[in-house]
Amino acid sequence: MIVSYHGIECFKISQGDITLAINPVSKDSKSKKPTRFGADITLITTNHPDMNGRDQTSRGDKESFVIDGPGEYEIKDIFIKGFLSEGVAKKINTIYLISFEGMNLCFLGALANSELSDKILEAIEDIDILFVPIGGDDILDPAAAYKLSVSLEPSVIIPMHYTAETLKQFIKEGGEVKVESLDKFVVKKKDLEGKEGEIVVLKEE
Numbered sequence: 001m002i003v004s005y006h007g008i009e010c011f012k013i014s015q016g017d018i019t020l021a022i023n024p025v026s027k028d029s030k031s032k033k034p035t036r037f038g039a040d041i042t043l044i045t046t047n048h049p050d051m052n053g054r055d056q057t058s059r060g061d062k063e064s065f066v067i068d069g070p071g072e073y074e075i076k077d078i079f080i081k082g083f084l085s086e087g088v089a090k091k092i093n094t095i096y097l098i099s100f101e102g103m104n105l106c107f108l109g110a111l112a113n114s115e116l117s118d119k120i121l122e123a124i125e126d127i128d129i130l131f132v133p134i135g136g137d138d139i140l141d142p143a144a145a146y147k148l149s150v151s152l153e154p155s156v157i158i159p160m161h162y163t164a165e166t167l168k169q170f171i172k173e174g175g176e177v178k179v180e181s182l183d184k185f186v187v188k189k190k191d192l193e194g195k196e197g198e199i200v201v202l203k204e205e
Contacts, residue, residue, distance in 0.1 A: 001101055003185040005202035007032050008050045009110060009133065009161050012039070015101045018076055021064065022096075022107055022131075026053035041075055044068040045094045045109025046087045069094055083120045086113040088138040095120060102189045103128040106152065110139050110161065114148040128192050130154035133161035134170045142166050146173035155192040157199050158185070167201065174199050 002014045008031065009023040021039035025032050028049040038059035044052050044066065057064040065075050069092075070082040079099040087093025088110040095116075098105040106127045116124075130152055134145040139161055149157045159170050171179050174197070181203045 001103065001187050003129070003158070003187070003202065004183075005158075005160065005204055006035060006037075007204045009045070009131075010035055010051070010053075011107075011131065011160070012037055013100070013105075018078070020078070020098070020100070021057040023051035023109065024053035024056045025050055026056065029053075038062065039064050041078065041080075042066045043080070043096050043098075043107065045096065045107065046091050048088060048091060048110065051110060067096075081123060083117075083123065085109075085111055085116065085120065088112055095124075097123060103187075103192070105129045105131070106154065107131045108133060108140075108148075112139055114140055114144045116148075124152055127152055127154040128189070129156045129158060129187070131158050131160055134159045134166050135161040135163060136166055142170040142173055146170055150197050154197060155195040156185075156187075157197055158202060159199065171199060171201075 004012045010025050011022045013020040019039045021042045024035035026049045027034045035053050035056040039057040042057045042064045054066045070084045073080040081097045082094040085093045085095050093109045096107045104127050132145050132149050133139040134142045179199050179201045181201045
């Protein structure tokens with residue numbers, strides 16, 4: 001699996017000939033250029049211009065399958081569950097659990113409230129990779145984000161939606177001085193054995 005970061009909360013996740021786009025940036029975003037890659041499946045957590053670029057991930061006659069809310073989905077042997085939560089500016093946010101190539105990914109989206117329902121907490125288990133927003137303001141701040149992250153016991157934590165300052169604070173919350181940023185995160189299930197809450201920082205493409 002190859003994970004790359006495209007700013008704000010946009011990720012491209014590829015395995016073989018399948019590509020997922022999560023929270024692609026729309027043409028209406030005032031903070032970043034729109035997403036420019038195609039995907040088989042597009043997940044949108046929040047109806048916000050920085051994250052709802054559903055038209056940005058289809059290419060030619062190849063339509064991306066868009067999921068933009070709670071429910072259970074199965075597409076191309078990928079199992080996805082969406083759970084309702086509170087997001088940025090009191091908007092609805094969907095937390096996604098994604099089972100892909102034997103790994104469990106949890107994408108928290110633009111989560112604003114670290115108090116998750118019992119239903120969500122019961123569903124979130126055996127997480128291999130957790131994607132967590134850490135930017136403060138309308139989303140989780142670094143301290144709350146780290147506390148929630150470790151409580152979910154993932155093997156790897158990938159921070160997103162951050163500034164240089166909030167990233168520095170998040171890493172400090174994890175007891176580290178500095179974490180080297182990666183261009184891409186290339187990972188197999190066996191690579192995660194023995195890891196507990198390891199922070200992986202990705203450079204923005």
